[in-house]
Amino acid sequence: MAIKNRHSDSKKKNQDNTANRILRTGQLVTLEITGLDDEGFGTASFEGKKVLIAGALPGETVSFKVTHCGARTAFGETVTILSPSPYRMASSQCTIAACSNCPLISMNYQAQLDLKHRCIEREIRTFPSLRAVPVHDVIPSPRPLNYRNSAKLVVAGTFRSPIIGIYRRNSHDVADIASCPLHHPLINRIVDVVKEGITKGKVPVYNPRTGTGFLRYLVVRVSEHSGRAMVVFVTARRSYNEIHHLAKYIQRLVPELDVAVQNVNASEGNVVLGQQDHFITRDHALIDELGDVRFSISPRSFFQVNSGSARIIYEKVREWSALTGQEMVVDLYCGIGGISLFLAGQAREVHGIEYVDAAVADAERNARLNRVHNCSFEAGDAAELLRDHIEDGAEPDLIVLNPPRKGCDRKVLETAAASGPGRIIYVSCSPATLARDLDILAGLGYRTLEIQPVDMFPQTPHVENVALLVDARSEINNQAPSMTGSSRKQLQQRKKKGVSA
Structure with missing residues (x-):
């Protein structure tokens, strides 16, 4: 422009x-x-x-x-x-004019961080209960560019002239995004080689208008720690020969490729991955690391796209947890167990709850991978499973909330507050729903002490936040928010008898 x-x-x-x-x-x-x-x-x-x-x-x-x-x-x-x-900025860091997925890439990075901070402040200050809460400066991403370790891309065009990219806004046209400045360099290399392989192998590209062809999407994941990669070819139907030869071609030119899989998705919607996986390579998962925790990443695993910022968030949660080794922790919306495993070494026990069965299977696999024996994971409704834990006599000392963008259902917040943990830590990717839920928790007796924003998505308006809350209903909790449930009970009994703490 x-x-x-x-x-x-x-x-x-x-x-x-x-x-x-x-x-x-x-x-x-x-x-x-x-x-x-x-x-x-x-x-x-x-x-x-x-x-x-x-x-x-x-x-x-x-x-x-x-x-x-x-x-x-x-x-x-x-x-x-x-x-x-x-x-x-004087010159653009991106030459892909048709893509609008990183709308702030023309703005200098410090200005982006300041803009995000003002956005968070605006949402938080909307509620009188939160107007005095400190919102710290946004912690920058360790890598403002080339930070994305995964990409889900549309394959379009023809085998003679393939296009690999994303849908333009409000359109079914596909914008080619070769050499994306947000992608890990290995992702960009793989995309280039896949294009070459499609042309050389005459791989039929799926056409949604006619239903012809079969290669629909390309999913690439990279382990930031090891520099190894996974490629998922999403096809409209099973087709062994073409995809097998395409995978072998990529492996020859990109020796970092460890995992190649064909995923079959015959649905007509915009969901990328189907339910059938056919592995072409012996390895079925990537191994990545965040801090001292290892993760097994399968084709359908959810894993944070920015490993550096994810580690900052997990370490902040561990710091604010103030665990002593005696606490029981409940991690709601635990995903593949990232936060649970980060806290396990400093807690007595950790219970992870997640709605998606496949994520729970990944979490259990990751616990075994790290030889962690004090973590358990369940799949189901967050409020119902938390209530079951309470009815079984469990008293969480800490609850971690890490919901999707829509935030927590009110029932989840009410159940969490009713369980009486000394602390709640809320991790959110939406300032608006975070502010709403913190206000609800304030009405349920939990005071927000501070909020730490972390830039998980540089060059975009999105930002993650970590909020620390304490039980304001109890003077005991305010004095010693890291106490275990049993210790709080004993102290409450002593106070009733008039015995000094």
Whole structure:
């Protein structure tokens, strides 16, 4: 996109905005950007209509092309930057114009961190119960670029001219994203070689309009620790020869490839992975490490895309847990057991609860891999399983909440608070749902002491947060929030008898 002096184009700006007061698709319009939305679109207003503009930063005046015009919201793509933001970098770190998955990549990194901090503050201060809570500066990612250790990519085009990339916004067109600056370099190498292999092997590419072909998606994972890789070829049907030869071709040119698998997905929806895995290699999983914990990563395992920032988050949770070796911990939404295993060495016992059966199987496998014997994992509804633990006499000293973006159901928060842990640690990828849930917990007797943001997704508007809460209903908890449940009971009994602590 071009950058021009604002004043030299003032006449053109006036023509744009006065020629026609109704936005139409394809129209060129000039507006001043007043903010960013949650997806990184520059926000502006035109005759009362909200306008979301890709590629624009707050404080800029841009000329943009209207790409879609709805009843209340219009969308556009920046064509010319008439007055650039002082935080815009002199040269772009990305040359993939058709991709908008990293909308902040033109903004210098410190400005990104400041922007995310203001976003978190805005959401948290919405609630009176949270207005005094300290929100620390955002901890930067160890690697602002090339940090993504996994990629789920669409395969399109033909075998003569394959395209591997992502869907454009609001479209089924695929944008080729070769040499993505967010991907680990090994992912980019593999994508290039897969394209070559598709062409050389004449591998039929799936066409969703006609239903012909069979190669639909490419999933690549990289172990940050070992530098080894996994490739998953997602196909519309089982086809041994073409995929087998394609995998062997990649292994010859990319010796770091340890795991190759064909996944069959015949569904017509946008879910990437199907339920059938056919392994081409002897190895079926990658081994990665975060700190002193090892993880077995299978084709469908969930693993944080930014290993460096994930380690920072897990270490912060361990620090704020203040465990002494005597505590019982419940890890809700435990996934493949990352936080559970980080805490196991300093706790008496850890119980992980997760809704997805496959994730629980991964967590149990990871516990065995690390020779951890004080962790147990269950699959099911978080509130119901936590209630079962309480009814069986378990008294958690610490509850860790790490829900998906939508946050926790109120029933989960009520059950967690009713179980009376001395501390709750909440890990969230959504400032809005975090603020909502912390306010609910405040009403249930838990006071938020502090919030630590961590930049898990550089070049995007997304940010992770870790929040520490204590039981404000009990003076005992405020004095010694790391006490075990049995110790708190004994102290409460002594206080009732009038015995000094």
